[in-house]
Amino acid sequence: MTHPRPVLPGLLDTEAVRKDFPVLDREIHDGKRLVYLDNAATSQKPRQVIDALSGYYERHNANVHRGVHVLAEEATALYEGARDKVAAFVNAPSRNEVIFTKNASESLNLVANMLGWADEPYKVDERTEIVITEMEHHSNIVPWQLLAQRTGAKLKWFGLTDEGRLDLSAIDEVITERTKIVSFTLVSNILGTHNPVEAIVRRAQEVGALVCIDASQAAPHMTLDVQALQADFVAFTGHKMCGPTGIGVLWGRQELLEDLPPFLGGGEMIETVSMHSSTYAPAPHKFEAGTPPVAQAVGLGAAVDYLSAIGMDAIAAHEHAITGYALERLSAIPGLRFIGPESVEDRGAAISFALGDIHPHDVGQVLDELGIAVRVGHHCARPVCLRYGIPATTRASFYLYSTPAEVDALADGLEHVRNFFG
Amino acid sequence: MTHPRPVLPGLLDTEAVRKDFPVLDREIHDGKRLVYLDNAATSQKPRQVIDALSGYYERHNANVHRGVHVLAEEATALYEGARDKVAAFVNAPSRNEVIFTKNASESLNLVANMLGWADEPYKVDERTEIVITEMEHHSNIVPWQLLAQRTGAKLKWFGLTDEGRLDLSAIDEVITERTKIVSFTLVSNILGTHNPVEAIVRRAQEVGALVCIDASQAAPHMTLDVQALQADFVAFTGHKMCGPTGIGVLWGRQELLEDLPPFLGGGEMIETVSMHSSTYAPAPHKFEAGTPPVAQAVGLGAAVDYLSAIGMDAIAAHEHAITGYALERLSAIPGLRFIGPESVEDRGAAISFALGDIHPHDVGQVLDELGIAVRVGHHCARPVCLRYGIPATTRASFYLYSTPAEVDALADGLEHVRNFFG
Amino acid sequence: MYQDVILDHYKHPHGRGLRDGDAEVHHVNPTCGDEITLRVRLDGDTVADVSYEGQGCSISQASASVLNELLVGKDIAEASRVQEAFLELMQSKGQLTPDDAMEELLEDAVAFAGVSKYPARVKCALLSWMAWKDATGQAREEKTA
Amino acid sequence: MYQDVILDHYKHPHGRGLRDGDAEVHHVNPTCGDEITLRVRLDGDTVADVSYEGQGCSISQASASVLNELLVGKDIAEASRVQEAFLELMQSKGQLTPDDAMEELLEDAVAFAGVSKYPARVKCALLSWMAWKDATGQAREEKTA
Numbered sequence A, B: 001m002t003h004p005r006p007v008l009p010g011l012l013d014t015e016a017v018r019k020d021f022p023v024l025d026r027e028i029h030d031g032k033r034l035v036y037l038d039n040a041a042t043s044q045k046p047r048q049v050i051d052a053l054s055g056y057y058e059r060h061n062a063n064v065h066r067g068v069h070v071l072a073e074e075a076t077a078l079y080e081g082a083r084d085k086v087a088a089f090v091n092a093p094s095r096n097e098v099i100f101t102k103n104a105s106e107s108l109n110l111v112a113n114m115l116g117w118a119d120e121p122y123k124v125d126e127r128t129e130i131v132i133t134e135m136e137h138h139s140n141i142v143p144w145q146l147l148a149q150r151t152g153a154k155l156k157w158f159g160l161t162d163e164g165r166l167d168l169s170a171i172d173e174v175i176t177e178r179t180k181i182v183s184f185t186l187v188s189n190i191l192g193t194h195n196p197v198e199a200i201v202r203r204a205q206e207v208g209a210l211v212c213i214d215a216s217q218a219a220p221h222m223t224l225d226v227q228a229l230q231a232d233f234v235a236f237t238g239h240k241m242c243g244p245t246g247i248g249v250l251w252g253r254q255e256l257l258e259d260l261p262p263f264l265g266g267g268e269m270i271e272t273v274s275m276h277s278s279t280y281a282p283a284p285h286k287f288e289a290g291t292p293p294v295a296q297a298v299g300l301g302a303a304v305d306y307l308s309a310i311g312m313d314a315i316a317a318h319e320h321a322i323t324g325y326a327l328e329r330l331s332a333i334p335g336l337r338f339i340g341p342e343s344v345e346d347r348g349a350a351i352s353f354a355l356g357d358i359h360p361h362d363v364g365q366v367l368d369e370l371g372i373a374v375r376v377g378h379h380c381a382r383p384v385c386l387r388y389g390i391p392a393t394t395r396a397s398f399y400l401y402s403t404p405a406e407v408d409a410l411a412d413g414l415e416h417v418r419n420f421f422g
Numbered sequence C, D: 001m002y003q004d005v006i007l008d009h010y011k012h013p014h015g016r017g018l019r020d021g022d023a024e025v026h027h028v029n030p031t032c033g034d035e036i037t038l039r040v041r042l043d044g045d046t047v048a049d050v051s052y053e054g055q056g057c058s059i060s061q062a063s064a065s066v067l068n069e070l071l072v073g074k075d076i077a078e079a080s081r082v083q084e085a086f087l088e089l090m091q092s093k094g095q096l097t098p099d100d101a102m103e104e105l106l107e108d109a110v111a112f113a114g115v116s117k118y119p120a121r122v123k124c125a126l127l128s129w130m131a132w133k134d135a136t137g138q139a140r141e142e143k144t145a
């Protein structure tokens, strides 16, 4: 099947980019070239990141901080250097505002737990309210449900419009004087929706609530500027942005990190320990108990270098073009229904859809036989499936190495799926 | 300086072993061969582990669980396969008792938090007591201090004898009917002491207290059998046992993991989520929120394979011989005082000492100039320093690749340090 | 994986729809949202009817249809043997080549052998079979109570 | 790193011991346990005496000795310039080669340039200097109060 492909403005030189990613050369199911469209679940890793990891273990590995030997000093410099890189990447006012965690989920749990154990004015208790949205990833729902259960606070949320956008029409009733924290995703991993930060932040500031932004699906794809967002906390995860698994980031405003209590206790996060009591190191170390993910930070630093060299704006433009093209091609498939915004405006590079009444498992499996990797299921956002009355979706998601030819392969593959089960 | 080296029984073929560790070839300070004696802080990584990490990222990388595409299935099989390997390594009755965390510190915090949020009979509150020891790593002190502060429970501990061993003489007064949990280290990272598990477990069982063992300094060095230990929880960390940073393990008894509440909330740890409430997956997933350290688990699996191929008993015998030799050589140095047991019985391969009144920082720095990497400081066990009235120690710690020649280099280096500051 | 037999059952399911039964169960596969409501009617020791309704992928749908075809009319002991053989096949991770005895026992259900290679799909194939086992147990308790 | 000048000061410290002062401070480096108790006595605008006692590594001990040698007798403004120059040198991560002016200002303290390459040791070198700054501030407040 051929399709006259329009000229897409803003594409990256994907032939060059793809050479950096060893896995993209992989053939599966007897010689089918991998078409990897599961980037919202995790991204692939460029050679530069893989080499940074190996190089770290082959030459510099040591535990960090307090060592007086060469390897310990090198490892510390590499680890703290990665913090500098991440701080610059998100335009943090201070490197000390960048906390390394194990993933975005830990980052979000960290915020919830800091507030659960905080003193006034931050304390979350039975007189207070927590606000999230119906399109959150489970990792931005369950920590707040747990916090609400354990403190007696009330959990509220913004619902969704039929078009897959946040329904902010009752914003003044949802965010009230009782609200202590508003936590929401910048870009939805299931709907692709890019949310209007400003309106929410403005209302939160009006009532004196803290704002936590889940940027897991934003940091990999666009310029992230924590100062411009005006949030108090921003969480994201390394493995979705060309970095290794096992590392996440929480950025938080310095005053808050100073005022709020620690979460995990242990080595590295202390100032001084006696059996009777302990005092804690200043942030970020206060929130980094135990041996940190040293190699993973180095790998994330390499990822950030890699992305920055290509340019986040260029990456965003590329994905905008690819996403627009994919929306166009998929909308031409009979019986295909988008779950999420149908236009490329204010949306990320993840596209969820239903294909007639063919179950997403079957769609995904038949695509896999063609070498096309998509994700099927509730994408850790089951409330969205409940909202739209579907058990699951099929999701294709793009990244800087995705090509129009891969979009064509997807569209053709979906036609094949239709015929197969037709 | 030469020293007639005795024949040491039980040594590994370190010439062969060392070829597996790229970093050991490294030269520092203008051509000095690295003598790495900081293994209690972190171990070096064999080629087999580094390659497992690269291979994972180059060929199989995907997010785990629920994927229907080939990469997702491969990644899941590799991740869960690593769990099988770790379960076998510690002789766990069930693979579902093995929880992957980010490090031992998280494992210990996980136990403390499970108990903090538990219902009876596990609940820790103001009527209950928590027991630790004075030789714990900060990561097995601070989580319990936080738990005590937050629940009102009383924190008690076993003190130390002048010889650097646990003082269990008042065991019946320390562990009482009020004790809910006893948490202690199997092998001390600062003193080297190997603690008598049986006596403590017996008393804990008598009063119905749970037992948590910090095996961070044991798992890398000897056969670890969680069933033989008869503990309820056992924590350890990947980076000290030839594995990557960014991964730790908590083993826990199945019934407990079923009964106890979750800690971090998010993707992967749920059964079903609605905005109003969630139910949780069975263990181990219940305790693994978010994208797990997939590559790191694969790396830890490779480390476990590597160690098992050499044999944990063989490694223990090697270290026993090296440690005995080191104790002998160091004891001959004028002014050197051991902090910890002076004999090789019931001790691990970490040796702390004071060298006259030369400050450990100076000892470490001058050794570093000779290419010898030791650790100086309180080794995240400041109460031990307070107990023995010293600001810090110098610590040399060995592993399977340590050689008698490295012990000689250390002993000669310490003589040089003495002369330098003499 | 998608053997013609499976696709046939998916497109033309046997015995779909809910009819009278002695016991009804509702089983869910929480990770993918597959659901089945299944009723069993016993006639003495015979499986008189298995009726069902549900939503899910082709594998779970076809598997319910095959179950209906295979088990209805068999006596419970024989049906349980079939159920156990199917369970064994599905848990074989693609390592088991059904022998003649198994082929005879499982008939069309042998077509699911390929599914056992896909861990994410094994639960789909087993959904109705686990529901049947559960419902049959309940129905027998009813009768003997 | 261990210049002869540093070793000399370590082995034969200047002005060690506690004597009368207008203010006393106690500073600790929590990560390595280095401690210093330091007193400053002012005579008008002149640093009349800096006396100290403490425990720590050769770098922190030698640095306190150099401080005593350099600052005692200077007027406060000049002493502060020396303190700032030393701070700058120590924070230079080994990137700064002291120029003539700096050498003249820092005298023996220039020997610590090599220490600035070792992040873990910079705090040791600075311990007494930060204590001095603190104590001097307090002493001046005392006097003007």
Ligand SMILES: Cc1ncc(COP(=O)(O)O)c(C=O)c1O
Residues within 6 Å of the ligand: A267, A289, A290, A291, A292, B040, B041, B103, B104, B105, B106, B137, B139, B140, B185, B187, B188, B189, B214, B216, B217, B237, B238, B239, B248, B380
């Ligand atoms: C005895 C002991 N417990 C716990 C830990 C903490 O391990 P991690 O830093 O990997 O969390 C260590 C190592 O630092 C240790 O030696």
Ligand SMILES: Cc1ncc(COP(=O)(O)O)c(C=O)c1O
Residues within 6 Å of the ligand: A040, A041, A103, A104, A105, A106, A137, A139, A140, A185, A187, A188, A189, A214, A216, A217, A237, A238, A239, A248, A380, B267, B289, B290, B291, B292
């Ligand atoms: C929007 C969003 N938030 C949070 C997460 C959680 O990230 P992680 O699994 O790395 O903790 C994800 C990814 O799974 C996500 O897409």
